[in-house]
Amino acid sequence: MSMNKQEVTTKRQKMEIKVHSLGRVEGDLDVKVAVEDGVVVDAWTEATMFRGFEMILKGKDPQAGLIVTPRICGICGGSHLTKAVYALDTAWSTEVPPNATLIRNIAQAAETIQSIPRWFYALFAIGLTHRNYASSKLYDEVVRRWAPFEGEHYEAGVVVSAKPVEIYAIFGGQWPHSSFMVPGGVVSAPTLSDITRSISILEYYRETWLEKILLGCSVERWLENKTWTDVLAWLDEKPEHRDSDLGLFIRYSMEIGLDKYGAGPGRYLAMGNFFHPQKYRYPTIEGRNVALIARSGVFDGKAYHDFDQARVREDHTHSFYRGGGSFHPFEGVTDPIDPTEGQKEGKYTWAKAPRYDLPGIGEISLEVGPLARQVIAGRPGAEEWQDYDPLFLNIINEIGPSVMVRVLARLHEAAKYYLRMREWLRQIDLHEKFYVKPKELPEGRGFGATEAARGALADWIQIKDGKIENYQVVTPTAWNIGPRDRHGQRGPIETAMIGVPVKNPEDPVELAHIAQSYDSCLVCTVHAYDAKSHKELAKYEVIKI
Amino acid sequence: MANLLWMHGGACNGNTQSFLNAEEPTVIDLVTDFGINILYHHSLSMEFGDQVRRLYDQILNDEIPLDIFVVEGTIIQGPNGTGHYDMLMDRPKKDWIWEFAHKAQYVVAIGDCACWGGIPATKPNPSESIGLQYLKGERGGFLGSQFRSKAGLPVINIPGCPAHPDWVTQILVAVATGRVEDVLLDDLQRPQTFFKTFTQTGCTRVQYFEWKEPVEEFGQGTRKGCLFYEQGCRGPMTHSPCNRILWNRQSSKTRAGMPCIGCTEPQFPFFDLAPGTVFKTQKVLGSIPKEVPQGSDPLSYSVHAAMARAVAPKWAKEDMFVP
Numbered sequence: 001m002s003m004n005k006q007e008v009t010t011k012r013q014k015m016e017i018k019v020h021s022l023g024r025v026e027g028d029l030d031v032k033v034a035v036e037d038g039v040v041v042d043a044w045t046e047a048t049m050f051r052g053f054e055m056i057l058k059g060k061d062p063q064a065g066l067i068v069t070p071r072i073c074g075i076c077g078g079s080h081l082t083k084a085v086y087a088l089d090t091a092w093s094t095e096v097p098p099n100a101t102l103i104r105n106i107a108q109a110a111e112t113i114q115s116i117p118r119w120f121y122a123l124f125a126i127g128l129t130h131r132n133y134a135s136s137k138l139y140d141e142v143v144r145r146w147a148p149f150e151g152e153h154y155e156a157g158v159v160v161s162a163k164p165v166e167i168y169a170i171f172g173g174q175w176p177h178s179s180f181m182v183p184g185g186v187v188s189a190p191t192l193s194d195i196t197r198s199i200s201i202l203e204y205y206r207e208t209w210l211e212k213i214l215l216g217c218s219v220e221r222w223l224e225n226k227t228w229t230d231v232l233a234w235l236d237e238k239p240e241h242r243d244s245d246l247g248l249f250i251r252y253s254m255e256i257g258l259d260k261y262g263a264g265p266g267r268y269l270a271m272g273n274f275f276h277p278q279k280y281r282y283p284t285i286e287g288r289n290v291a292l293i294a295r296s297g298v299f300d301g302k303a304y305h306d307f308d309q310a311r312v313r314e315d316h317t318h319s320f321y322r323g324g325g326s327f328h329p330f331e332g333v334t335d336p337i338d339p340t341e342g343q344k345e346g347k348y349t350w351a352k353a354p355r356y357d358l359p360g361i362g363e364i365s366l367e368v369g370p371l372a373r374q375v376i377a378g379r380p381g382a383e384e385w386q387d388y389d390p391l392f393l394n395i396i397n398e399i400g401p402s403v404m405v406r407v408l409a410r411l412h413e414a415a416k417y418y419l420r421m422r423e424w425l426r427q428i429d430l431h432e433k434f435y436v437k438p439k440e441l442p443e444g445r446g447f448g449a450t451e452a453a454r455g456a457l458a459d460w461i462q463i464k465d466g467k468i469e470n471y472q473v474v475t476p477t478a479w480n481i482g483p484r485d486r487h488g489q490r491g492p493i494e495t496a497m498i499g500v501p502v503k504n505p506e507d508p509v510e511l512a513h514i515a516q517s518y519d520s521c522l523v524c525t526v527h528a529y530d531a532k533s534h535k536e537l538a539k540y541e542v543i544k545i
Numbered sequence: 546m547a548n549l550l551w552m553h554g555g556a557c558n559g560n561t562q563s564f565l566n567a568e569e570p571t572v573i574d575l576v577t578d579f580g581i582n583i584l585y586h587h588s589l590s591m592e593f594g595d596q597v598r599r600l601y602d603q604i605l606n607d608e609i610p611l612d613i614f615v616v617e618g619t620i621i622q623g624p625n626g627t628g629h630y631d632m633l634m635d636r637p638k639k640d641w642i643w644e645f646a647h648k649a650q651y652v653v654a655i656g657d658c659a660c661w662g663g664i665p666a667t668k669p670n671p672s673e674s675i676g677l678q679y680l681k682g683e684r685g686g687f688l689g690s691q692f693r694s695k696a697g698l699p700v701i702n703i704p705g706c707p708a709h710p711d712w713v714t715q716i717l718v719a720v721a722t723g724r725v726e727d728v729l730l731d732d733l734q735r736p737q738t739f740f741k742t743f744t745q746t747g748c749t750r751v752q753y754f755e756w757k758e759p760v761e762e763f764g765q766g767t768r769k770g771c772l773f774y775e776q777g778c779r780g781p782m783t784h785s786p787c788n789r790i791l792w793n794r795q796s797s798k799t800r801a802g803m804p805c806i807g808c809t810e811p812q813f814p815f816f817d818l819a820p821g822t823v824f825k826t827q828k829v830l831g832s833i834p835k836e837v838p839q840g841s842d843p844l845s846y847s848v849h850a851a852m853a854r855a856v857a858p859k860w861a862k863e864d865m866f867v868p
Contacts, residue, residue: 028587028633049621049638050630051555052671056664064818067806071664074559074707077622100764118565121608126591148591155573162566167792173564173798174787175707176559182824187763187802194867197795336671338624428868435764467820505593 015224015272017505020457029481031493031511035502039512043490043497045481047350050320054334057471062088062440062463066179069459069473073392077176078111078168079452080473082273085181087459089283091182091446094438098277099183102424103171103434105274105293108196108450109417109424111175114164115453115519117209118413120245121146122155125408126301128252130509138252145245152246153213160209167198190432199425202418210414214260216244219415226390228398246411247313248483253404260290262403262514263366268372269356271307272296273451277427285447294387294451295422297376298356298366304359304379309447309458313363314352314474315485321347324486326355326363329472330445330461353482353491354474367492368455368479369518371401371409375382389416392520406517412451442466452476480518493518546613547721550645554638555665555674556618559657559707560656561588563682565801566793567710572710573593575714577855581721598634599718604642613720614694615643616677619658619665620687623673630672635728639687642677646688651720653703655713660702661811666834668817676733678702682811687833692818696725696755702734727736728800732810735784743839744805746779749866752805754781755856757850767802768864777826778804781838785809 020030032047053072065084082104089096095429115237125146133139145153165175171188174178180187204510206219207430215222225231231250234241237382241247253259272292275283280291289296289306296307314332317324320342322335339347366372371392378393392409399405442465449458455476484494490498493515502508553561565572565588572589575581583589585600588621603609620639621631628637646652656678657663661681665674678685678686678700686700693699703712716736719728745751753759753771760770763832770776780788780799787797787805800803804824807813816822829843837846 006606048632049555050623050672050676051619051665053665055669055671056667058819059820061820061823063823064814067814067823068664071557071559071706074557074562077557077559077562099766122565122589129591148589149573149576154570158565158572158573159568162568162793166795169791171801173796173801173803174792176562177808178798178801178803179806180798180801185764187767189765189866190803190868191866201756208565225779291604336624336630338627340630367677434764435762435766437762440648453800507748537776 017502017508017511023394029266029515031497031515033497033502033508035505038501038503040497040500040502043494044054044347045351045483045493046346047315047481047492048251050336050350052334052336054332054471054473057468058481060092062461062466063183064468065459065461065471066182070177070179072473073256073452073474073477075115075443076111076452076454076457078107078172078178079450079457081179082108082450083448083457083459085183086283086450087446087461088183088447088448089438090285090448091463091521092438092441093282093284093462094184095282095436096280096487097433097436098281099428099432099434101275101277101280103186103188103190106421106424106532107168107172107181108273110164110168112453113205113414113417114161114168115326116410117157117214118161119406119453119519120411121151121161122148122153123519125249127509127512127516128256132503132507132509134254136252138248138255142246144253145248156209156213160205163201163205164193166201170198171192179360182435185433188364188445189434190197190428190430194337194430195425195430202421202425208417210418211492214245214414216240216242216247217295218488220417223419226368227365227394230391231395249407249411250404251322253407258404258407258513259399259402261399261500261510262406262496262517264303264367264406264492266401266522267364267366268299268375269307269366269368269456270294270296270373270451271375271456272376273485274501279385288447288449290383293380293385294373294384295376295451297379298358298491299372299375299379300358300361300364304376309449309460311357312458313355313357315355316352317364317486318347318349318483319352320350326486329458330462332470332472334472349481349483351478351482353485354479355485363485363487363489364522365482365485365491365495366479368476369406369409370413370453370455371406372455373451374409374412387416403517410519440466450537455479466483517520548582548610548648548719549613549615550584551615551617552612552638552642552645553587554616554618554642554659555621555672556656556658558588558617560617560713562584563707564655564710564713568794569712570714572720574715575717579615579718579721581717601641603804604648604686607648611645611649613651613653613864614645615653615655616646616659617655619662619672621665621672621674621678622687622864623671626673634824642687646677646692646694649694651698651701651725652688652694653701653716654678654767655703656708657704657706657808657813660704663706664814667814681812698725699730699734701728701730701736703739704735704809704811705785706813707788709787709792711787712736713752726836731784735809739786739790739795740784740809742784742786742789743781744783744785744787744799744809746786748780748799749788750799753861755853756861757854758861763802768866769862772799772802772804773826773842776804777824778820779807779810779815779836780805782836783807783810
């Protein structure tokens with residue numbers, strides 16, 4: 001103990017920074033970090049807003065989740081609808097005709113390929129124009145392309161992001177916030193021009209942005225890259241590659257060090273998405289994994305494991321809900337308390353801490369999102385209809401995860417999803433069914449999951465006496481920004497902050513890059529406190545000792 | 546040049562996402578061509594940290610004039626009126642919103658949540674959410690029924706879940722270009738230019754409505770028919786231009802085959818989503834719709850409907866939206 005005291009008194013370089021509103025889109029996220037000698041040594045993520053959707057759903061019509069859950073997040077509304085409908089399909093044992101599965105796949109992918117340019121230009125890349133990097137020789141080019149509102153590609157990227165969701169609107173009426181997926185299929189029955197127009201919009205997206213601006217090559221050429229060495233060779237292959245936005249991003253990241261920090265836990269979860277139209281005709285919880293096109297799975301840093309929803313837990317020991325402990329979502333409760341009361345018990349956020357109970361190891365935190373999906377895609381043993389893609393497993397083995405790698409995984413998916421959407425549009429049979437009317441059972445339990453752009457998203461529903469008995473939603477943002485659990489294990493973003501060098505504590509743009517790389521950050525409001533005068537520091541030291 | 550501050554309360558960011566889908570003008574045009582100076586928007590601005598805090602202080606100290614204050618999301622008052630369920634910079638966000646609303650020339654509520662409380666205010670309203678000047682259909686809301694912004698107007702309500710980007714951009718352009726006197730508001734403070742017509746106005750299914758031919762079921766069944774009779778469509782009772790100004794330039798929910806759920810009206814979500822109300826027409830005597838087009842009543846409506854069905858032409862029973 002005396003050693004520790006010594007440490008505290010000699011190190012005067014300690015300070016605590018509260019980064020306000022490092023927000024996710026729906027509400028805000030504050031991140032509190034302790035900085036010692038210019039490096040982050042501890043972190044706490046604090047979600048600051050509560051709306052209580054799960055409480056609203058209790059006692060409501062079984063299909064209320066189709067209307068309510070998309071409104072949890074306006075960015076992932078289509079993903080919320082997707083998993084909500086599969087939760088009902090499994091609870092009601094519906095039949096989903098192949099056409100309906102194809103349209104659900106297309107809609108889910110459309111939302112994600114919208115999000116990729118919108119997130120990259122409007123939310124992430126503007127941070128790369130920060131004056132901290134003015135000495136980089138690529139800085140002027142970065143500003144010319146990515147500066148907010150004025151940047152040449154900022155405008156192109158934001159404008160093109162509105163295109164893929166036109167396809168969503170053709171099948172679903174509008175984006176965001178349609179509820180066109182219903183148990184047993186979809187409400188729509190497209191006509192020929194709905195298909196041809198969708199193909200044209202998709203081609204516009206590829207020609208004007210995906211190949212011309214992002215990749216600087218064909219989708220097929222980019223997807224030939226299977227290793228990090230391939231990516232480096234691709235960079236050198238042609239000036240068009242090097243000078244594409246992807247090429248510039250990689251070169252700039254390596255110059256300003258985005259490949260050096262923000263690794264996160266190095267453990268990943270994907271719940272998988274997109275179903276084979278024939279293999280998930282009768283959706284069940286047990287039959288889900290094998291019917292997936294983009295696979296589910298857990299990677300614990302060394303080995304792969306099958307995903308089983310029964311192993312998901314939510315720990316609310318440090319969250320503003322009554323009591324503590326860890327429950328499977330079917331047993332989950334949402335009982336909020338006043339944060340000022342909660343803080344006295346060491347609670348500090350509205351997010352619960354999702355965990356996965358790995359056999360033989362226990363409950364662990366896992367990163368979700370594009371990087372997680374692409375690492376899971378590298379697992380050997382895929383079925384013939386499933387995605388196998390070794391690139392990102394190789395990249396994390398070669399250079400380790402980082403802010404750069406996480407962003408790269410996101411951009412990589414634009415190419416993959418484009419190809420899949422083309423194929424699914426081809427497969428729709430206009431003369432076949434889009435819906436099979438289900439029997440609305442008064443009792444049932446369902447589980448539905450998908451991959452939103454930002455990661456695994458799932459619902460657990462219990463229906464009793466023809467109404468919702470319990471409804472629990474576990475979002476990707478919760479997986480990533482969740483707090484410590486009852487064992488004191490940090491959440492993924494908390495983990496990712498540790499060890500990060502902060503150049504200017506009054507303007508810690510590095511922390512913003514990390515949070516933004518998880519796509520849960522839009523707003524960064526920073527307050528730096530002097531170590532000596534700020535009371536919170538004492539709290540930090542107590543924790544440290 | 547008009548200074549605009551955008552703030553989100555109990556929000557899903559869906560209105561911002563919808564706004565970003567805008568064309569003619571795009572969000573970027575709004576800034577570069579129409580002189581709308583976005584002081585701060587949580588999703589679009591690069592400023593962060595102390596810069597934002599300083600900006601807020603400057604607005605509240607009258608150092609920077611605030612022309613347009615946009616709110617997306619509910620005002621969260623829980624628990625027990627403290628506002629602790631939604632904090633910004635260690636203060637209840639509701640306190641910031643109150644202060645900015647009283648500094649602004651114009652206050653614009655975008656989306657149902659800011660207008661009337663929306664989904665978060667659905668029973669049991671766990672977050673004690675409320676709209677800026679309404680709670681559901683009841684006037685008053687967070688700012689009170691007497692509230693007027695500095696330019697003398699009540700809150701301009703642009704509802705919808707979400708609001709269509711054009712409804713937002715066109716009103717912002719009208720304000721920024723000095724045409725605000727042309728923005729006439731209805732009795733729910735919505736711009737009449739958008740909310741006088743019905744969702745049904747322009748719906749491709751309106752001929753089936755005329756001859757009282759229903760959609761029998763979703764999917765292949767939507768190749769013909771009107772969603773009003775069985776699927777609970779609120780198109781004839783809801784005020785919006787969803788079928789005049791199409792969504793994402795392509796379609797609308799009713800065109801695609803999804804019943805209108807009335808999301809521009811303060812009662813949304815209707816019937817508080819009680820069992821048996823989602824995607825199902827509420828009926829009396831087993832067959833007559835409980836709610837009928839505005840200005841009609843169930844009895845005269847059913848007489849009219851029986852006659853229409855009896856004289857319907859043959860094509861009104863056939864598929865129209867065929868492959």
